[in-house]
Amino acid sequence: MCPNRPEGAEPESSPAVGARARALALALRQAVAGVGGQGALLHRWDPGAGRLTLVAVDGVDAEAARPWAELREEQDVPPSCALRRGVLVQAAGDGLGTGAAGTVAVPLIGAAGPVGALSVLLVPGTGEPDDIQLSFLHAVAAWTAECLDFAAGRSPHREPLPGHGRTARTMALTATLAEAVTVQDVVRAVAQHVLSPFGADGLVVSVFEDGRLTRVGEVGYPEDYLKRFEGPLNAGMPVTDVLRTRRPQFMESPTQMYERYSAVTDKILMGTSPKMAWAFLPLIASGRAVGVSVLSYNQPRLFSEEDRAHLTTFSALVGQALERARLYDLEHARAQELQSALLPRTLPRLPAAVAAARYLPAGRGEQVGGDWFDVIPLSADRVALVVGDVMGHGIAEAATMGRLRTAVRTLADLDMAPDELLGHLNDLVSDLGEDFYATCLYAVYDPVGRTCCYSLAGHPPPVFVHPDGTVRSPVVSPDPPLGAATPPFAVHELPLPDGSLVVLCTDGLIESDAQDAEQGLAELVRVLGGAGVRPARFSGADQEEDVRGVEELCDTVVAELLPDREHTNDDAALLIVHTRALPAGDIASFGLPDDPRAAGQAREIVRDQLSRWGLDDLSMTTELLVSELVGNVIRHAKGPMRLRLLRSRILTCEVYDGSLSTPRIRHATYTDEGGRGLQLVAALSRRWGARYLSDAKCIWTEQEIPNGSHCREPGA
CATH class of the missing domain: 3.30.450.40 (GAF domain)
Structure with missing residues (x-):
């Protein structure tokens, strides 16, 4: 037992002492707010030494409060007068040199007598406190006296004293209101x-x-x-x-x-x-x-x-x-309105993916988070899947989330590989400042190659559910979060059977006070394994059933992993995507010679293939597009050349070459004999663009397929 500590008192480092220190600080703030003052002082009475010692201040500079650090009982200052007389004392003037108009001091009466004094400095021009304010100050003083009694090691009142029930109720209400958020x-x-x-x-x-x-x-x-x-x-x-x-x-x-x-x-x-x-x-x-x-x-x-x-x-x-x-x-x-506006309102229904998502705000806590998700259509029916989490909570983090989501969409439109995209995103987060960090998972599903390629930046890994019910979550070493990482990022690629599910989430879904992220991920794998995978048709009215199946699975996962959402302290995002590979019958690939004859051969190939697919109505337009793309390669790039046609809800035409030069639209004048090829491509196609491989590039175009032409069984 410490020699200067009363018997029964807790050590100064104990949680109880810390809680009482916070309670005394709250009492000072309540006193200042209730009286409309500019600051407050709390003195503890030492009867053995015959003096008051300053133990807490609020709104008063430490240097200004120094003269009142130790007060004798007989001094003619408000705290000493209040203690000596046992009543509330008001005094005009600025005793501390802080510009106050006066001071109101209240004695603190404990179980065995006076234990201190509570003083509030008054703001000039506000007048004296009214009866309501003084009554409130008395209530705060009674509560503060209880706290000082406990801090001194004295037991609470064993016999009801006058006003003790009132004090206890005030303390209980004040403690509850201090924790009230909404x-x-x-x-x-x-x-x-x-x-x-x-x-x-x-x-x-x-x-x-x-x-x-x-x-x-x-x-x-x-x-x-x-x-x-x-x-x-x-x-x-x-x-x-x-x-x-x-x-x-x-x-x-x-x-x-x-x-x-x-x-x-x-x-x-x-x-x-x-x-x-x-x-x-x-x-x-x-x-x-x-x-x-x-x-x-x-x-x-x-x-x-x-x-x-x-x-x-x-x-x-x-x-x-x-x-x-x-x-x-x-x-x-x-903040919630901002975050809701920045998240996608609906997810696209794509030829190779049907998706559903859930954003779950924290059930408790003071701010919204920065979780986001997205599904972005890429060329060749590929799909980018994104989920991320800006560290921290508040409007600033929600706004940062919006900036990152916009940046990801912009970079995805450039058809960047996952590792390259995260490298650019890392630069953006680093430029925001040292206190900004975010985790992100960016994945690309390729329905032609039937692969999923992804990179991680401090984020939980994806979970894959195969059509036979097998659930996999590859164990990889994620790179550090955005803002703390040093590119390059690792790239992970794995084959994905037709009809598989890709499940992405933020840590708020799998991590909590009761379990770590690894345990939560194992629970997610268990739930997905028990739910199974519904067969998907991806066409016509059948797609409505596909959407319902993924939506129901989202609800199942949320109900299992977050059964008590009202008591969660972090936001959570969940994205589930049902994938569909492009049937072999909807893919046509042809090699082309590296000479001027290639354009004519490409037109013949297009005419024949579109006839096989029953898309003769698109033949003339597609021949023009292919002729321009191949002609550009012959004039400005190099071989080898390859032509690929893909049929889904749209017709995709791709021309590959061995050059990494970037095609761009020129502004040809009236007298120019050329330079209008890409203008024609842009005018005839729904979308067009370029993407780059390790040793080649691909120029692609998309055209709408007339209604009914694509309403068929897969591969027909």
Whole structure:
């Protein structure tokens, strides 16, 4: 046992001591806010030394507070006077040189007598605190005295002292409100700590803005009864007077209500929920009324002076918590709107992929996260699958998520390989600053080669479900997160059977306080193994069934891995993609000679192949496109050349060559004899572009297939 520590007191490093230190800091903030002051000081009384010692400050510079660090009992300063007299003391003037207009000091009375003093510095021009503010200050002082008693190693009161029940209730409400984040949290705190202790049968909490009251929570009232009071405020209503005067109104019987507010008595008493007594309490924060709390009773009730003081104190506590919660709700709503706007509203239905996704905001916590997902169509029916997570929470992270998603889409349009794309994304995140990091998984599914190629930047690996029910999650070493990595990124490629599922997620789905990411990934594999894979048709009305199957699987995964979503503390994103390989009968590939004859041969090949596929209507346009692409290779690039045609919902025409030069559209003048080839390609095709391989490039075009031409069984 430490020699200077009272018997029974905890070590200074114990969690209890840390909790009480936070409680004392909260008490100072509550005192400053409740009185509308600019700072506060807390002194502990040492009867053996006969002095007050400063133990905590709020809003006061350390140098300015130094003269009041040690005070003698006989000094003529507010804390000493309050302690000596045992009553609240107000003094004018700036005793600390901080520009304060005066000081209000309250003695702190513990189980065995005085334990200290709480002082609040007043802001110039605000006047002296009113009765409500002083009552609230007394409540905070009683709570602070309890904390100091515990810190000194003294046991709590064994016999009820005057006002002790009130102090205990105030402490309990204050502690609950300190943890309240949303407006609904505040309403639940009031219902728990005010409704039952005062025997009330009904509660309504409303916020005041734009000249009207908006109900945010209620207990003990049917909805149809409360609707009759909605609308703008009018004179002659109890809540109107409460908001105007910022003073509570206590109605002990219907007769008393009728005498004061006859115009609204019938509306209040009639209906399915008549009440017989009411306490209309103003909710004050930052010197203004932010709302009204109404307690109601099914029988007439007398409100003692202690009841009135107690409820008035409670209303001051609730007002401050409500204002803070409203600001949180507003910011949280804006952040969620921003994040929702930045995420894809719908996922595309592509020839080679049917996808479904879930974004799950955290059930608890103060901010939204930066999780995102995307499905991006590439050339040759390939599909880019993306999932990422910006580290941190808040509007800034949601905005960063939007920037990264836009960047990924831009880079994907350039047909970059996964490792190259993440390298550029890493540069972008690094430029945002040292405090910005993000994880990302970028994958490309190729329905022709039947492969999935992906790169990881600090992200959980993908999970693959084969049509036979086999579930795989390849064990790879992920590169560090974006912003901390040093390219190049590793590339992972594996074959993917036709009809497989690709499952991507963020760590919020698989990692929690109860399990690490590895355990969560194993659970995800278990759930997917039990769910199985439905066969997919990917055509016509059958695709609606395909979509429903993937959507249902998303719901199953979420229900299994996040059964208690209300208590999660991280956002989660889930993306499930059902893949379909392109049938061999829909792929045609031909080699071409490296000479001028290639253009004519390419036209003949196109004419013959489109006839086999029943796409004669596209023959003329496709011949023109192929002729221009092959002609460009002959004039500006080098061989070997290869032509590939792909048929799905669109017709893709690809010309490969051995040059890495970049094709670009020229602005030919009226007198130029050439330079219009790519302009013609752009005019005749739905989309066109280029992608690069290790030793070659591919120029591709896409054309819409006329309705009905592609409504066939796969490979027909």
